Amino acid sequence: MNTALFLFRFSILIFFGFIVSACTNYSTTASVQAPPTLISITNNGNSNFTIKVRAQNPEFIFQGYRIYSGATENLAQNPTDLNMGDSCILAQAAIVQPLEYTFEIDPSTNPNTTGVSCRIFSTLTPGTYIAMRTLGLSVNLQNSTSSYKVSMSSNALIVP
Template identity: 80%
Template sequence: MNLKQANFAFSLLLTFVWVWNCTNYSTTASVQAPPTLISITNNGNSNFTIKVRAQNPEFIFQGYRLYQAATESLAQNPTDTNLGTDCILAQASIVQPIEYTFEVDPTTKANTAGVSCRIFATLSPGSYISMRTLGLAVNLQNSTSSYRVSLPSNTLIVP
């Protein structure tokens, strides 16, 4: 082993020891930007199309969670933010400002062409909907992970 290889191996070992023993990391969770709901259209047969604009450039971005309630306030502030219906998007690249098309349908059909994600849920006409962004939260102390939700989006009334 020459001196260059030995220096590389030593620096790699020091880096591994430093990362393994590092306790000075942030415990503050990253805040994701909430989406903006643009429109909702009734396509018939309990099928709806929702247009959403969003920007989530962070690598922890996972997708969106849809909430439905009888009032605007409850749709934006549910008693339990885990009770919505998720839409997990593929992580092929960093998400930039984009307009998404979501299809909400209680049946488990495949996505229609041009649809970013299908949300398997039943919406009731006259109810309110809201969405939140899902970010991945990892706890390094006990090696667990969960979703962290953003602040709520605006609301729309289901037609």
């Protein structure tokens, strides 16, 4: 009986070893991250804002969010440089269900308020627009580099 079990396990091991070593094709197409939906923004005073965001990011490459601001809705949603926004990295989260996040936007280095998912160290100006994008990890296997890939833009909200 032990010989049969050994042969079965050995054959499974050989099969998976063949699959892994024989598979040289991999996707070079970047995974698409879902953009978040901005629900509300509240002015808490002293350049401190609270943003409610609804998002779903089931990918293991999910890293966090980046916020952009601009004088118009279009400038907030389509910045000239996608690296210019301020980020909130949530790499420890492996999310499979839609969640409602609470972000604090504050230029100070105060610790997070209770119930806040992440603090983004940024200054917002009342009357401007904000938009967010999801950050995903992008790895280039040809030259062993990695960077962030951003999703499409969220809706935009005007800063009160």
